[in-house]
Structure formats: C-alpha cells, structure tokens
Amino acid sequence: MEKNVIEQVFGTDVFNDDRMREKLPKDVYKSWKKTLESGADLDTDIANAVAHAMKEWALDRGATHYTHWFQPMTGVTAEKHDSFLSPATDSRPVLVFSGKELIKGEPDASSFPSGGLRATFEARGYTAWDCTSPAFLREDAAGVTLCIPTAFCSYTGEALDKKTPLLRSMEAISKQAVRILKLFGYNDVKKVSCSVGPEQEYFLVDRDKYLQRKDLIFTGRTLFGAPAPKGQELDDHYFGTIKERVAAFMKDLNIELWKLGVLSKTQHNEVAPAQHEMAPIFATANISTDHNQLVMEVMKKVAKRHNLECLLHEKPFAGVNGSGKHNNWSIVTDTGINLLDPGKKPHENTVFLLFLAAVIKAVDNNAELLRLSASNPGNDHRLGANEAPPAIISIFLGEQLEDVIEQIVKGDASSSIQGSQLDTGVHVLPVIRKDATDRNRTSPFAFTGNKFEFRMLGSSLSIAGPNFTLNAIVADALQDFADELENSGNFETDVKELIKKTIIEHKKVIFNGDGYSDDWIAEAERRGLPNIKSMVEAIPYLVCDKTVKLFERQNVLNKVELESRAEINYEIYSKTINIEAKTMADMAGKQYIPSIINYVKSLADSINSIKAASSEADISVQTNLLNKCSSLLAKTQKALANLEKVTAEAANKEEGKEQATFFKEVVFAAMEELRAPVDELEMIVDQEYWPVPTYGDLLFEV
Ligand code: ADP
Ligand code: MG
Numbered sequence: 001m002e003k004n005v006i007e008q009v010f011g012t013d014v015f016n017d018d019r020m021r022e023k024l025p026k027d028v029y030k031s032w033k034k035t036l037e038s039g040a041d042l043d044t045d046i047a048n049a050v051a052h053a054m055k056e057w058a059l060d061r062g063a064t065h066y067t068h069w070f071q072p073m074t075g076v077t078a079e080k081h082d083s084f085l086s087p088a089t090d091s092r093p094v095l096v097f098s099g100k101e102l103i104k105g106e107p108d109a110s111s112f113p114s115g116g117l118r119a120t121f122e123a124r125g126y127t128a129w130d131c132t133s134p135a136f137l138r139e140d141a142a143g144v145t146l147c148i149p150t151a152f153c154s155y156t157g158e159a160l161d162k163k164t165p166l167l168r169s170m171e172a173i174s175k176q177a178v179r180i181l182k183l184f185g186y187n188d189v190k191k192v193s194c195s196v197g198p199e200q201e202y203f204l205v206d207r208d209k210y211l212q213r214k215d216l217i218f219t220g221r222t223l224f225g226a227p228a229p230k231g232q233e234l235d236d237h238y239f240g241t242i243k244e245r246v247a248a249f250m251k252d253l254n255i256e257l258w259k260l261g262v263l264s265k266t267q268h269n270e271v272a273p274a275q276h277e278m279a280p281i282f283a284t285a286n287i288s289t290d291h292n293q294l295v296m297e298v299m300k301k302v303a304k305r306h307n308l309e310c311l312l313h314e315k316p317f318a319g320v321n322g323s324g325k326h327n328n329w330s331i332v333t334d335t336g337i338n339l340l341d342p343g344k345k346p347h348e349n350t351v352f353l354l355f356l357a358a359v360i361k362a363v364d365n366n367a368e369l370l371r372l373s374a375s376n377p378g379n380d381h382r383l384g385a386n387e388a389p390p391a392i393i394s395i396f397l398g399e400q401l402e403d404v405i406e407q408i409v410k411g412d413a414s415s416s417i418q419g420s421q422l423d424t425g426v427h428v429l430p431v432i433r434k435d436a437t438d439r440n441r442t443s444p445f446a447f448t449g450n451k452f453e454f455r456m457l458g459s460s461l462s463i464a465g466p467n468f469t470l471n472a473i474v475a476d477a478l479q480d481f482a483d484e485l486e487n488s489g490n491f492e493t494d495v496k497e498l499i500k501k502t503i504i505e506h507k508k509v510i511f512n513g514d515g516y517s518d519d520w521i522a523e524a525e526r527r528g529l530p531n532i533k534s535m536v537e538a539i540p541y542l543v544c545d546k547t548v549k550l551f552e553r554q555n556v557l558n559k560v561e562l563e564s565r566a567e568i569n570y571e572i573y574s575k576t577i578n579i580e581a582k583t584m585a586d587m588a589g590k591q592y593i594p595s596i597i598n599y600v601k602s603l604a605d606s607i608n609s610i611k612a613a614s615s616e617a618d619i620s621v622q623t624n625l626l627n628k629c630s631s632l633l634a635k636t637q638k639a640l641a642n643l644e645k646v647t648a649e650a651a652n653k654e655e656g657k658e659q660a661t662f663f664k665e666v667v668f669a670a671m672e673e674l675r676a677p678v679d680e681l682e683m684i685v686d687q688e689y690w691p692v693p694t695y696g697d698l699l700f701e702v
Helices: 005-009 017-023 026-038 044-060 099-103 163-183 214-219 244-259 285-305 350-365 367-373 398-410 464-486 491-509 518-527 535-542 545-553 559-613 620-651 657-684 695-700
Strands: 063-069 081-083 125-129 136-140 143-154 192-206 264-269 275-280 308-311 324-333 445-447 452-458
Touching: 005 244, 017 026, 017 044, 026 044, 044 063, 044 099, 044 143, 099 125, 143 163, 163 192, 163 285, 163 324, 163 350, 163 464, 192 285, 192 464, 192 695, 214 559, 244 264, 244 275, 244 285, 244 308, 275 285, 285 308, 285 464, 324 464, 350 367, 350 398, 350 464, 350 491, 367 452, 367 464, 367 535, 398 491, 452 464, 464 491, 464 545, 535 559, 535 657, 545 559, 559 620, 559 657, 620 657
Parallel strands: 063 143
Antiparallel strands: 063 081, 125 143, 136 143, 192 275, 192 308, 192 324, 264 275, 324 452, 445 452
C-alpha cells in the first residue's frame, strides 16, 4: 500500500536524530547524545564527526551551500551562504565542511541593528551552532542549502539576536524548576524545558492586486481604504468552508512544513474575510521559535506559487480583525511530567499549585514586560482595540482553578469541581464529557487545561521575545520560592503557606470575566493593574531597575544588552512609522490626487457640455459632486502637506524615545488626517478613476 503523504514527506529535509544515528559511528552518536542531555561543551572530535555526517547527507541531497541561519534583532531571519567548495591541490574541487565551520560562523555583522552595542568599525559578530535545533535543507532557486540554526553574538559576547536570550532563559527556568522539584523528592529530574505551540494567523490576497498597492508592498498594511459593503459581520468566514485556491495553498504549505519537520496540524478560516490560521503541535521553545520563523517564511513563499500574497502584518485592513499569534506555553520535566497539568484533583496537587503560584506572581510582578514582549508597531493597532485582548495583562484561570484558589485563600483547599456530562438534548448524539472549565477568548493570558495561552502577540512577531520573557520571569519567581523552601524546617506546611501567601498577594491579576468590557478597564485601574496603551510607552520598562535586576539575576540579558534592545525598539518604531508616512505621501501625491483631479475634470467637462447643449438641464448632481470632490481634494492636499512637514520634523528629533514619541503622537495623527478625506473620496469617485484595488477587491476576490 502506498504511504500516506505525511509519512512520505515528514522530516525528509531535516538532519534529525534518526539520521544522526544512522550516519554517525555508534560511539560518536552516544557521546553526542550525552553532550546534548548534559548541556556540556561540545568536544571538537564530535563536532567534526557530526559536521562530516551532516555534509555527506546534504551533498547526497544535492546541497551546494551551507549557511548559519540566525535571528537578528530585525525579527526576521538572516543567512549568508558559503559553498562547500575548498581550494584543491590539483584541478579537482574538494568539498569541505569541518566541525569548526559547523559550530562557528562570522558574518560581517555591521549592518544589523545592535542598539549601540557594536560600532560599525567593530563589526565582528559570531554565529554559534544551536545544536539542540536540527539543521535542515532549503530548496529554492539558489539550489539546495544546508541551514544550521545558530545564535548570534558580538565579539565581546553580548547577544545580538533573539535566540541567545531564549536559550539562556531556558537554562534559567530549568535550573530553578529542578531546585523546586528536588524539594518534592523528584531527584530523577535533571532538566526541565518549556513547550511552545504558536497559532499563526495570516491573510491571503491576490498577488496581482497586491502588486498594485504600494502600501501593502512597502508596509504590509493598507494605509488607505474605505470599508467594503460587507465586512465580517455575518461571521460566515470563521471556520467556513475553505475556498479552492486557499485550500491548494494550505495543501502545499503543509507539505513544505512537514518536510522541514514542522508539525503542522490545524488549519481553518479566521474571523476576517481572507484571514486564516495554522497551528502546529507544540515543541520545545527554541525549536518552536525556529519553526515559527520557518512557518512565516514558507507561508510567504508558497503563497507566491499560487499567485497569492501572504500578509503577516497585525492589521492589514482597518475595520476587520487583525492577526495575532497565540503562544501556548507549558513546563515539562525530562521525565515527561507537565508541571502545569492540574490532574483530576488540582486542590491536592501541590507541585502544580506551586508552579501555578509562580506563574501568577511572575505575571503580576512583570505585566509591563510581558506587554512589551508582545508589542511591535503593527500590534499597536490591535491591543486594546475590541478584537484582541486588551492591553491590560490579567490571568484567566477558569471556574475550577478559581474555586481552588478561593478555597486556598480562605484556609485550605479540599475539593475540585469536576467536569460533567454534556446535555445536548439529542438522544442520537454520543454522550460527551465537558471540561471542568469553559474557555475565555478575551483574556490575554489564559489557563487552557494544561498550559497557558499568551494571546497578545502580534502575528509577525518572533516568538523568541515573549518566551524568553516568560521563562525569565517565571524562573525568577521559582528562584524566590526555592530560596525560601530550601531553608524550610517543615516543608509540607511551609509550601502550603507559601502558595497561600503568594496567591493572596498577587490575586489582583486574576480576572475571569469579559476582558473586552469597559467595566474591566475601570476595575483593572482600581486594582492597580497597568494599562499601557502603546509600544512606545512600554519600552521604558525594558530598562527600569526592576527589569535589569531580574534579567541579570537569571543571566538572560545584562544591562547593556537591555539598553541596546530598548534603543532598537525605539528605532524600529520610528522607522516603521516613517516608512508608512512616506508611503502615504507617495500614494497621495502620485496616485490619489492625480486620479481625483481627473475625475473632477470629467465632472467639469460634463457640466460644461451639458450646459452647452441645454440651458434647462438639471446639472445639480454633477455640480454637487464636483463641489464635494473639490473640497475633499483640497483637504487631502492640505493634510498631505502637513504630513510631509511633520515627517521632515521627525527626522530632526533626537533618536530614541523622543523621536519615537513624536512619530507616535504627531506623525501618526497626521497620517490619520490624510487617510480620512481619501477614504471618503473612495466612496464617491467613479471606480474607473480609482487608482488602486479596493478593500472589496482585496478581501473578497481570492
Ligand atoms: P485553540 O483552541 O486555542 O485555537 P489549538 O488546538 O488551535 O487551540 O492550538 C493549541 C496549541 O497549543 C497547539 O499549537 C498545541 O500544540 C498547543 N499545545 C497543546 N498542549 C500544549 C502544551 N502542553 N504546551 C504547549 N503547547 C501546547
Ligand atoms: Mg488559541
């Protein structure tokens, strides 16, 4: 029988464990596994052997080049390709790939954002192999390339990327969790890791139409556009039947992802027209981060094959939902226990309750940081608006845990609410059990059975930042707990006391109601929870004293690294808005205004010819339209001039906070002012004259 396509293709482009076992001498493979498990430094001989095996495999598959694939602060991935070719003694080429080349690379790093960490004249940066994430092959027009996941650091060892702090944070949380577990007698646990499953939302639009919109090309979102007559109000797209063209894309996407070992699992239509989602099965945090970068890259690539364009921007279209990424996160031991699994009787599960208390404490103490970790310029359009979680960080626990927590606060927990049978009222339907807790879709940080779902992330964001933040803050809470409990004279009593004390202190961050309601905003304010409206306002929390101490204590980022990241964040914000402003000016000046002038002229011509033909004809429609368009045209021109003026002013502001704030407060407002009259004109101008595809064309004609 022929194999199923998943079995045929899964992992074929990955140098995974099976392949290592097959290609490496037995003893080398064993030492390699040992190194991996212990986290010890990699021996040169082993590195050489792995490099050799990797090369043989890649060459067999037709690879000509290899690359150290890394994740600089741009949020996208970077790579520089080298061929396997080496100088030969005779005229024949020799193909070489040594252990040294596998573990270390040296891209010229001067043009990556470093936030002042590296002067251009000190351009050295190193990439170091992350041997816990498997190498893979990428096939494209350049041929086949062996891609080696790496971390990227400066000459003096500072992290220049998103991966290094993530790997550091994984060690931090492991160390502290192992300490805690020892106290409970789990002496066999050597390592704890975080599992992450990111759900990815995206839009697909027709590529020919996309290419007619400079705003989509340059900024990833529409900067102009009147609403289509239909939006998402009928809820008929959500989970709806998938259109043929989109289905063909999804099929291809799955195959490409499966080849790369990405466990692509779920696909469906999302709320907005032309919006979809893909969710993989969770994996260890660093692999999941690599995979999510691949997912975004492959989505873009595969879309083009179908003459579609994949939009990963958080808010490609005003008036309909934007896109996010749900980051499902849990902590598991190397012996296979999910520490966030409450089991049937959470009230008796002290290990679970202690880890839960750590998460609650971590989130409450560091809400600002979490909020920042989910921010990018695009996500400012969503957070706090009525479609994404509010910008206020709170935790949803659900009925069952909420009840346990209440009991703990009052004294001692002695029971857990159990799931019951679902009554559908229909006899032919099978009996199903319902979960002890319903879902909550409005919470930014929701407990969902055996994991937390951090729902604030923007769709285009690298998940490295949110996860290293989460790992670091939870590690820090666990460290406090371990410090306290290791000195305890009576562990049983003290651990319960600690859980109770922590919950009482941090209970204010728990909220099980509707996160979209106005009542909640007022209530959150009463509770003293931060409500940070924008990315620019969140950035300072990256360098405040509390954050620096925490990240340094956990060895995730030091002060200099944090300061550089704050700079980069300001810079990214300013540059993004600057590009948007310039794109708007370009479109208004070269496309909208000339087209509207043409239309106005056609109205004037028509009025004149009618007048010439008859002095009695009613020309009020044409005249009204002419007047209305002319007045909106004048408004457009004025707003354009203002936008150009303030954008030029922004360039003279001091880089960093001052400039970013100016972009947010002044330039962004000027952009809105320019958009308004153009969108109004779009509703009245003859479509023959309209220079770009409309929302209707983009959202409904895939
Ligand atoms: P939703 O109902 O939230 O849309 P999905 O099934 O689409 O749920 O996505 C849930 C995501 O959570 C998947 O990526 C899944 O693999 C992941 N997930 C499930 N269990 C865990 C876990 N223990 N730790 C981390 N992620 C998990
Ligand atoms: Mg979800």
